[in-house]
Amino acid sequence: MTDTPYVAVRGEATVDADPELARLSATVTVRAGEREAALRTLTARVADVRAALDERAAAIERRDDGALQVYPELTGDNQRVAAYVASLGVTVTVTDFAALGELLAALGGLDHVSVAGPWWELRPQSPAGSAARRAAVDDAVGRAREYAAAVGAALDRLVAISDPGTSGGYGGGGGARMAYAAAESTVLDLTPVPQSVTAAVELRFTLTPPTAFPGADRAAGHQPG
Structure with missing residues (x-):
């Protein structure tokens, strides 16, 4: 002592x-009777998402693709395959908040696309x-x-x-979370949290x-x- x-x-x-970043996710999910058909449709719909993001590249700091998932959806008795499901998600980091509403609406207006966000964040430093x-x-x-x-x-x-x-x-918290299925002509007014x-x-x-x-x-x- x-x-x-x-x-x-x-x-x-x-x-x-005030937040410095906004993150959102866009997930493409398709179903088809054959695995190859599901993958073809998924590829086309993912291309639509990437095109929408490319058009607004100035507002985006980063894009991260998730893992590809393809799996059979079974019937209720689990005896046969009812359909094949294919999905792929992308996480987008946005720095231009003025463009955020229009971006969410554009993505939400695409076929087979679900959108969630934004999650408001600060940079680590x-x-x-x-x-x-x-x-x-x-x-x-x-x-x-x-x-x-x-x-x-x-x-x-x-x-x-x-x-x-x-x-x-x-990262990953402290902000609003919403889901959108908006028409492409709709522009959302989002206030940073x-x-x-x-x-x-x-x-x-x-x-x-x-x-x-x-x-x-x-x-x-x-x-x-």
């Missing part, structure tokens, strides 16, 4: 920021993360000073800092000798709850 009193605290902060971490440090320092003052001490030196992590706003980023930090300070409670000279290692 050390003879130097210390205080260990946890600080937290939440920062709201968004300034909002740094702002939340700085605010968490400020919160922790303020808590430590309050604890120190309560026992007639002051903060002396910062001896440890740890980062439990930052959460929220980064602010993203919340929460950060936490744990700090440990040594203290000057406490004076505000009996036995202050024996306060070695005291850690407020």
Whole structure:
């Protein structure tokens, strides 16, 4: 046990920021009596999706194709194949939010295409993360000073800092989720949803000798709850 009193605290902060990215998914699903026919139809419909995305390439940062799926759909008694199902999805990352509504409507108007999104996100290195971490440090320092003052001490030196992590706003969450089956002429008006980023930090300070409670000279290692 050390003879130097210390205080260990946890600080937290939440920062709201406008999203920087919007993700959406478009999935093509077709059924046919023969496997080859299902694949042919799927190929044609996927080409339609890619053409729609190519026309709006300036608004798109990234396109990621999912895994191709082809499987038999059985009858109720599982004795024979009723049809073959083929599907392929693509995930699209959009940076031009002004074009997002028109893109969703265009994709939703294509045959055999289901569309979901947008999911609003921040970039992994968004300034909002740094702002939340700085605010968490400020919160922790303020808590430590309050604890120190309560026992007639002051903060002396910062001896440890740890980062439990930052959460929220980064990929796959925090936004609206909708599904569309719109006519191509329809333009959707979508308002970006602010993203919340929460950060936490744990700090440990040594203290000057406490004076505000009996036995202050024996306060070695005291850690407020």
